[in-house]
Amino acid sequence: MLDFKTALETLRNYLKEHEMRFTTERMIILEEIFNFPPHFDAEKLFIHIRSKYNHISRATVYRALELFDKIGIIKKLNLGGGVAQYELKMDLPHHDHLICVVCGKVIEFVDDTIERLQQEIAEKHGMEIINHQLQIYGRCKEHRKQ
Amino acid sequence: MLDFKTALETLRNYLKEHEMRFTTERMIILEEIFNFPPHFDAEKLFIHIRSKYNHISRATVYRALELFDKIGIIKKLNLGGGVAQYELKMDLPHHDHLICVVCGKVIEFVDDTIERLQQEIAEKHGMEIINHQLQIYGRCKEHRKQ
DNA sequence: TCATCTATGAGAATGAGTCACAATTTATGT
DNA sequence: ACATAAATTGTGACTCATTCTCATAGATGA
Ligand SMILES: [Zn+2]
Ligand SMILES: [Zn+2]
Ligand SMILES: [Zn+2]
Ligand SMILES: [Zn+2]
Numbered sequence: 035m036l037d038f039k040t041a042l043e044t045l046r047n048y049l050k051e052h053e054m055r056f057t058t059e060r061m062i063i064l065e066e067i068f069n070f071p072p073h074f075d076a077e078k079l080f081i082h083i084r085s086k087y088n089h090i091s092r093a094t095v096y097r098a099l100e101l102f103d104k105i106g107i108i109k110k111l112n113l114g115g116g117v118a119q120y121e122l123k124m125d126l127p128h129h130d131h132l133i134c135v136v137c138g139k140v141i142e143f144v145d146d147t148i149e150r151l152q153q154e155i156a157e158k159h160g161m162e163i164i165n166h167q168l169q170i171y172g173r174c175k176e177h178r179k180q
Numbered sequence: 181m182l183d184f185k186t187a188l189e190t191l192r193n194y195l196k197e198h199e200m201r202f203t204t205e206r207m208i209i210l211e212e213i214f215n216f217p218p219h220f221d222a223e224k225l226f227i228h229i230r231s232k233y234n235h236i237s238r239a240t241v242y243r244a245l246e247l248f249d250k251i252g253i254i255k256k257l258n259l260g261g262g263v264a265q266y267e268l269k270m271d272l273p274h275h276d277h278l279i280c281v282v283c284g285k286v287i288e289f290v291d292d293t294i295e296r297l298q299q300e301i302a303e304k305h306g307m308e309i310i311n312h313q314l315q316i317y318g319r320c321k322e323h324r325k326q
Numbered sequence: 327t328c329a330t331c332t333a334t335g336a337g338a339a340t341g342a343g344t345c346a347c348a349a350t351t352t353a354t355g356t
Numbered sequence: 357a358c359a360t361a362a363a364t365t366g367t368g369a370c371t372c373a374t375t376c377t378c379a380t381a382g383a384t385g386a
Binding site: 203 | 372373374375376382383384
Binding site: 199200201203205206235236237238239240243262 | 331332333334335336337342343
């Protein structure tokens with residue numbers, strides 16, 4: 035279900051329902067996200083897109099990313115490093131991230147126990163959870179010290 | 181052990197060992213951190229300090245925060261919102277954060293099971309953990325919807 | 327006190343991200 | 357296809373947090 039065609043359909047439907055326009059720029063940006071590494075930042079995506087379509091502006095890329103995030107096609111992440119990262123979402127299940135501080139590699143994981151414990155912690159403090167993020171920073175197999 | 185005197189000693193020792201200067205600016209900034217809310221950002225701290233000591237510059241505050249973080253007197257946090265947050269650290273135990281998206285209130289917590297599970301997850305992927313952060317965003321007691 | 331060399335203040339520079347606005351495109355009805 | 361209205365785009369200016377530059381001030385050790 036995480037293919038370009040489906041995403042494009044989702045986009046088309048959302049735009050129609052909200053009296054917004056389906057533009058080639060939005061289509062191109064969505065397509066290029068599917069050609070791109072699974073975790074990326076806006077600037078790298080813009081450079082990549084610009085190299086193929088030199089009329090598409092930085093602002094349009096940022097605006098599209100914001101839109102796709104709102105629709106739920108992608109998810110904006112806060113992995114540290116001062117730059118927002120994005121990943122395709124669609125109906126992928128929630129997950130958290132292991133990040134190698136040497137090479138930047140990102141590994142995804144889910145742990146149901148951790149998810150459940152978070153609920154319990156929030157309840158204990160009277161809080162209603164909206165979302166959460168767990169980042170584990172370390173050195174990956176290739177870069178750990180022996 | 182989390183008092184100003186001890187922190188000042190730590191600072192003095194570090195500076196001496198590294199052929200760096202003990203300055204009144206560094207002392208004042210450290211002192212004001214102890215007069216400040218437990219989670220703060222650089223700009224608010226700067227404004228506060230500036231109101232009492234109008235010669236201290238923004239750059240010096242930022243440089244001191246970087247230094248104190250390196251020494252381990254404070255900890256730089258990434259709670260989202262695009263601005264770095266800081267908290268006193270010294271030898272306080274590790275903890276994570278619940279954050280109210282309405283009022284910004286921050287609640288600290290630790291859960292040993294979650295901590296242990298993270299170790300297991302990292303090992304399963306061959307990663308050596310350096311650190312981690314877990315942020316739970318939600319609505320606090322006062323701001324949750326009934 | 328003096329010499330040395332680090333730290334500071336001021337403001338310029340950077341970098342990610344946003345905004346304003348004129349020009350362009352899309353969607354819709356004819 | 358055409359006209360119209362409204363949304364979108366490209367450009368460049370702008371914001372905001374943070375870092376950098378560099379001349380001057382200040383701390384330290386002899
Ligand atoms: Zn690595
Ligand atoms: Zn991911
Ligand atoms: Zn609240
Ligand atoms: Zn805290």
